[in-house]
Amino acid sequence: NAGVTQTPKFQVLKTGQSMTLQCAQDMNHEYMSWYRQDPGMGLRLIHYSVGAGITDQGEVPNGYNVSRSTTEDFPLRLLSAAPSQTSVYFCASTIGQLSTDTQYFGPGTRLTVL
């Protein structure tokens, strides 16, 4: 299994540009999440999905959109990039809905918005 994969690894955008961060998992996990990691703030949840066709907002959803058309893929879209969105983005998946389930993380995408 490849686990959780993310592309690209690095990206530089100009303010106002849009882009999509890709995330895929091959473990048939129901639950997927997007986090951003900023110094001194840990990981903050952006959006999550409890299954194909179902998504919901996390604690910092503004400026981001998600969709979940398949179990495997969970792309994150930046609609109009802003410097405040400069961060490292991690995708994670969990096998099910139990609170005891472990999360599996992708390697991350380092995004810089100029």
Added chain:
Amino acid sequence: AQSVAQPEDQVNVAEGNPLTVKCTYSVSGNPYLFWYVQYPNRGLQFLLKYITGDNLVKGSYGFEAEFNKSQTSFHLKKPSALVSDSALYFCAVRGSTGGYQKVTFGIGTKLQVIP
């Protein structure tokens, strides 16, 4: 609202010495507690978790953590530190009351093991 506190930004320890990385939490209901490790330029990797039962949980790479309900703590420990343990460590909590519970992460503690 649930929360996690990791009071130390950085912990320095000499190789071969025991290490402790501290974590306290606040959550409604019974807590489900996790430790993850992040090596440079990598994603987070699961180390161990506490669900129920024995307060001392053993995990990967020789790490263990002690759950203390009265002190609402879940400190990560290792008897003998290795230089390769140097990384960023995150404590996380999930509540147990109803529905899909989102995970709350601490801000992370950088562990530096000195040769």
